[in-house]
Amino acid sequence: MSFTSPEVFGDSFLGAEATTTPSDAKRSKPTSPRHAAPESEESTIVKSSKNQPRPLLFKPMTLRDVTVRNRAWLPPMDQYSVFKQDGIPTDWHYQHYVSRAVGGFGLVLTEATAVSPEGRISPNDVGLWNDAQQNTWKWIADGIAATGAVPGIQLNHSGRKGSTGSFAVGFNGASVPQDQGGWPTLAPSSVPFGSYAIPTELSHEEIHRIIADFRSSAARAVAAGFKVIEIHAAHGYLISQFLDPLSNLRTDEYGGDLNSRLRFLVEVSDAIREVLPEGLPLFVRISATDWAQGGWDLDQTVSAAQVSKRHGVDLIDVSTGGIVPYVTVPVAPNYQVPFAAEVRAQAGIPTTAVGLIDKPKQAERILHKGWADAIEIGRAALREPSWPLRAAHKLGLNRHEAPYPQQYLRGAYRDNA
Numbered sequence: 402m403s404f405t406s407p408e409v410f411g412d413s414f415l416g417a418e419a420t421t422t423p424s425d426a427k428r429s430k431p432t433s434p435r436h437a438a439p440e441s442e443e444s445t446i447v448k449s450s451k452n453q454p455r456p457l458l459f460k461p462m463t464l465r466d467v468t469v470r471n472r473a474w475l476p477p478m479d480q481y482s483v484f485k486q487d488g489i490p491t492d493w494h495y496q497h498y499v500s501r502a503v504g505g506f507g508l509v510l511t512e513a514t515a516v517s518p519e520g521r522i523s524p525n526d527v528g529l530w531n532d533a534q535q536n537t538w539k540w541i542a543d544g545i546a547a548t549g550a551v552p553g554i555q556l557n558h559s560g561r562k563g564s565t566g567s568f569a570v571g572f573n574g575a576s577v578p579q580d581q582g583g584w585p586t587l588a589p590s591s592v593p594f595g596s597y598a599i600p601t602e603l604s605h606e607e608i609h610r611i612i613a614d615f616r617s618s619a620a621r622a623v624a625a626g627f628k629v630i631e632i633h634a635a636h637g638y639l640i641s642q643f644l645d646p647l648s649n650l651r652t653d654e655y656g657g658d659l660n661s662r663l664r665f666l667v668e669v670s671d672a673i674r675e676v677l678p679e680g681l682p683l684f685v686r687i688s689a690t691d692w693a694q695g696g697w698d699l700d701q702t703v704s705a706a707q708v709s710k711r712h713g714v715d716l717i718d719v720s721t722g723g724i725v726p727y728v729t730v731p732v733a734p735n736y737q738v739p740f741a742a743e744v745r746a747q748a749g750i751p752t753t754a755v756g757l758i759d760k761p762k763q764a765e766r767i768l769h770k771g772w773a774d775a776i777e778i779g780r781a782a783l784r785e786p787s788w789p790l791r792a793a794h795k796l797g798l799n800r801h802e803a804p805y806p807q808q809y810l811r812g813a814y815r816d817n818a
């Protein structure tokens with residue numbers, strides 16, 4: 402397995418890409434969830450104007466005051482493209498996000514966006530801690546919104562998985578030395594991730610400062626025009642380092658039992674809710690398991706979702722892994738879907754499903770089964786920015802109801818007879 406980026410390193414499932422063929426998706430089905438997710442209101446077939454069943458993937462979804470035009474969403478994907486290392490997004494980011502909005506995605510979530518310089522995953526990460534970053538994000542958020550898509554931002558602190566390499570600076574899968582643009586890392590406990598640099602245990606004062614950084618970045622995100630904020634509590638970054646007993650060895654109120662390990666996430670959620678208008682939704686992306694013995698698991702995830710819901714969180718974006726490096730992840734199409742289904746059924750909160758979902762009918766089936774409320778299309782969207790337009794055709798949606806910009810209608814897929 403070769404590591405091309407720290408976030409990819411975190412998402413260790415990517416190692417199986419070479420052994421997974423697209424046709425596997427046809428054979429795939431979610432491993433049986435312990436409790437079948439109920440068929441929901443979301444899975445009721447609605448009719449299109451031509452009295453054909455309207456695909457659920459193209460049914461709008463409303464959370465608080467925000468309506469997303471469909472359920473094909475772009476998940477956060479770090480571009481590692483801030484070559485000046487100042488956290489300011491670039492032309493690349495504008496093109497990357499706006500082209501996928503033009504391509505029909507309903508919600509366009511930005512990549513992990515650091516709340517402070519040391520919260521970046523690599524020196525080439527974007528951030529949102531100053532005015533120059535905020536102004537540039539506004540340009541991008543406005544560009545996304547102008548297409549009819551909803552702009553969302555993922556806020557992150559990398560903790561012990563910060564100061565790592567990228568395609569731009571090298572040091573792939575390793576820490577960047579401090580004399581070459583790296584920085585000292587912080588974590589709940591002084592336990593490194595694999596061979597990364599050893600982090601310093603956070604003091605109470607530093608914990609409170611980071612919570613304040615999340616609040617301040619969220620306020621900037623709102624001012625920049627983002628309509629959804631997602632807290633990155635997955636993949637072994639700082640918040641998931643607090644959640645997981647394998648990385649959190651603290652004996653104060655931020656470590657120990659589940660409630661104490663949840664405290665940091667809850668305080669971050671509360672801080673963001675303080676500045677987020679009532680009408681805007683808050684998401685949490687969480688790793689539903691770290692795939693390791695004695696670590697974070699589905700039951701704790703369900704508890705985290707229940708607690709989060711009481712603290713103003715509207716949706717759980719369900720991923721897995723990235724917390725410890727030594728595990729084997731059973732990668733296959735739909736492999737994370739049962740977790741999304743369980744969280745949805747047991748915590749009674751909307752979820753998204755993500756991970757090797759790249760076929761329109763595969764996505765539609767997940768929605769019909771009531772396993773998730775929306776589908777995130779990651780790597781497939783890197784190779785095909787207008788994935789939703791092809792999906793609409795494949796699922797039989799009339800081109801006039803598909804999310805085409807007017808300018809592109811003459812190039813639409815021909816409707817089936």
Ligand SMILES: Cc1cc2nc3c(=O)[nH]c(=O)nc-3n(C[C@H](O)[C@H](O)[C@H](O)COP(=O)(O)O)c2cc1C
Binds near residue numbers: 478479480513636781
């Ligand atoms: C290049 C790349 C960068 C990623 N960066 C992030 C990130 O910034 N935040 C995050 O939560 N997940 C990140 N991920 C994980 C994706 O959001 C997604 O969960 C994963 O790729 C699985 O979905 P897929 O099989 O549709 O690609 C990244 C994945 C890729 C391929």
